[in-house]
Amino acid sequence: MIGLVIVVFAAGALTMRLIGRNSPAASGHPAHPTGGAVAGAAETRSETAAWVTTEVSHGAIVACDPVMCNVLKQHGFPAGSMLPIASPANDPLGSAVVIADAAVRNYFGPRLKDEYAPVAIASFGSGTAQIQVLVIAADGALAYGKALQADQRARRLTGQELLGNPRITTSPAARADIASGQVDSRLLISLAPLAAQVHEVRIASFSPAAPGAAPGVPLRSMDLAVPDGTSASSYLAAAQSFLRAQRAPYLASTIDVTRLADGSRVLRVGFSAPSPLGLLGPPNSGKQPS
């Protein structure tokens, strides 16, 4: 009888241990998720994976916990561009972005944003199920913050210069985006040469910011309208030809003709995330070199 009690007790203890080992808390995931929460988390993961697969460069290394990496893989993000983080011992440095879900947040705590990745370029879900796509700050969060501010300042100054270019016209909303330094430097850098090639560029709009993107994160996509009195086909072909001839980092990931709801055709030009900083000349380069 005593032997039977010991066996039952031992079996119970072993079961509890096995359950404990596979529990979400032990694997970095929040403890005791309900059925609805699990489904919600899965949905948020899927939403995040879809965004990352579409918007983040497939050449960029993405750090993610194994569950998230698996979902990313299912969405078609290349496995070779993933850095799985399975424990706090694996830091995300060396990657371009980190997908901060509950598991990754549990691994690194406040250090995640304070040290490794201070800026969100997109965010999905809410509460403990929230997933943020964060840019890695290779030189530390402080340096990244300064670089982002400097980049936005350069984007604003050069954008204002671009708005004086008589070959470039904009919608009021697009003008406001450029003037406030919201537009990705790769788009700004491409515009003057493109205008020189096709004689005129009309910016219809810039894509809205990604959900949950931090202030200062650039807008990476724009729609170019066909100027009045121009053959749409030849104009769009000439613009596409010029843009497709470029190389990284100035080769756009999207160069497609799209038909808008009003039936007009636009050329959609988009660059992948994350936006590189420092491509524009520093506004203080008037200083004499030593």
Add this chain to the structure above:
Amino acid sequence: MSFIRRAVRPARLAVVLGLAASTVALAVPVASAAPAKAKVGWIRLAHFSPDTPAVDVYLYSFGNPSAKIVLHHVTYGTVSPYEAVPSGEYTVAMRGAGAKPKSKPVLSTTVHIATGQTYTVAGMGPFSGIRLQVLHDSLVTPKGKAKIRVIQASLQEHTVKFTAGGKTVAEHLKFGDYTSYKVVKPGAWQVKAAGSTLTAVDNVDVKAETIHTFVVLDNPSTLAIDNLVDAAGSHEVPTGNPNTGLGGTAAVAGSSMTGWLAVVAAGLLVTVAGAARFRRSRRTALRVR
């Protein structure tokens, strides 16, 4: 007098006006860019990538489409003269000089031209990874001193040691590396670039308040040193002809390439008119005889 009468014939008038218009059109950027009061900076272009064929280099102003600059067929070792350009942001692009006519310039970098400042945009690195590097050139020296800087653009030697007057200026300079400016005493020096097997030696006269960039270049099976005068006299853009070393095609420094073209166009006009007049006068002389 008779020449003037002949010159105003309609067909000839059209040619003369056409060329004159071209000349004026070419000269306008010079006139608009040159005045000291205008907000201008200076830029020159250099090709320091030994295994890269000749390139055409394009500068597109963000705000001013008429400020576009094109330099054709820039070959290794070539350094253009400084060119005055309106200050502001530019996108720099390259295109292979022998590329198909329909091929597009490839965007490479940007340069912010600040008013009164000078820059060198240099093609650096091997052909497979050529990049355009923007170097901010110096115009100012401490009184009675000179400044020098070194660019290592030799692929034949992995690292180079550069000495001036027997003193080391830079060691272990890798291909594509460049030093910051160093303040030196003026004087007549022997400068030397030494790799593991190849060396180049040159005698230079570094005068007070001049600024020099020494470029270590490949010359077939040896090295060469190109001595570029970035500035002669504090706060002055150089007016001398940069020594382009390996047969560069640089025009007179300080003048605009477009200005140079205007002079060529005007010269062609005079030559053609002169030749026509010479032929006619020869015929007249033969008939008189």
